[in-house]
Amino acid sequence: MYTQGLDQKTKTSDKPGPLEGPEQLAEFQARVDAEEKIEAKDWMPEAYRRTLVRQISQHAHSEIIGMQPEGNWLTRAPSLKRKAILLAKVQDEAGHGLYLYSAGETLGVSRDQMVADLLAGRAKYSSIFNYPTLTWADIGAIGWLVDGAAIMNQIPLCRCSYGPYARAMVRICKEESFHQRQGFEIMLELSKGTDAQKEMAQDAFNRWWWPSLMMFGPGDKDSKHSAQSMAWKIKRFSNDELRQKFVDVTVPQAQFLGLRVPDDDLHYNDETGHYDFGEIDWQEFLDVLAGNGPCNRQRMAQRTRAHEDGQWVRDAARAYAARQRAKAA
């Protein structure tokens, strides 16, 4: 998930490339309409390629940055079991980032370039990872809500028209299910615990509920990339449709946990069969995207430091490989 469909800072033109005749574009659209998968070396419109590079790299960056809020609790997990589970989950996030970078690379952009774009602030990652993990319950809330929202968004991406992205998503979705369940289980244990533990669970829920709803991106009327992405079958459902689905499945889970949804306007609508919910604070969303969320600077600083601290390892590995090659020659 984590593809909120946002513009990069450097605007790229959506004009067709020089060799894109209307016939070629129509042929491409016909393949997409016939549910044929587009593969790496196939001809594709330049705007299709750019949209995918933006979306896939944004998605990959989100997985990598997403390791930070959870990594924060690795050394303080309440038991060895929880620590082992959390380590496995954080390692999965790194793996998801790698699957996605390699899907992105099939479009002719190197991983180094994508990473450089992130570090230079030219590429974005999901707004959700700019919130802090203040208590252990936040780890539960992230697994349950953030990964739950991610699954909602990612399952349709398994049928995305671009083959390498779709295949990466199939792999990710299989693993994501463990993430969500371990999070729900943490919340379940807290909800059966002492008053202080119940309070901790409610507090985490209060803080993560709205940011989780924002993960689906702007409302349909404000989502400018959506129509074209739908036509290209990169996207299968609109932001609002997916958000509604998420609310509908999550509210009963919260009720099971004995948690109160922090939304006074939330109620079940008998006519539509869906939960109606209150207005999202879009100003908060925009602020976080603009770099002014609680943790934006910290996240980027840590990622940059990790990248720089790893430089000697990359250098050493290259030097070792060069020496082995020289010896063999």
Next chain:
Amino acid sequence: MTDEEWPLYEVFIRARSGLSHRHAGSVHAADDEMALNHARDTYTRRMEGVSIWVVRSDKIVASDPAETSAFFEPAEDKVYRHPTFYEIPEGVENL
């Protein structure tokens, strides 16, 4: 030291014995041994394989998608290669 990217390797995994290796994705690595280790850590965290092949992506020779129809054309008009091409009279069995 030049900051040149580690080469790309394609990863193929045999899920269990009796099956062929299947393309799983790719990894970057400084050398072959590291490519195997990275492939294991990236693609088999849940026992997805019993054997891994890695090969430098630039060593793979691939057919050109733009030439697909011409390249596979020789097979197109040979329907007689398929058993369904032949008419078998009713009553004839085990054929």
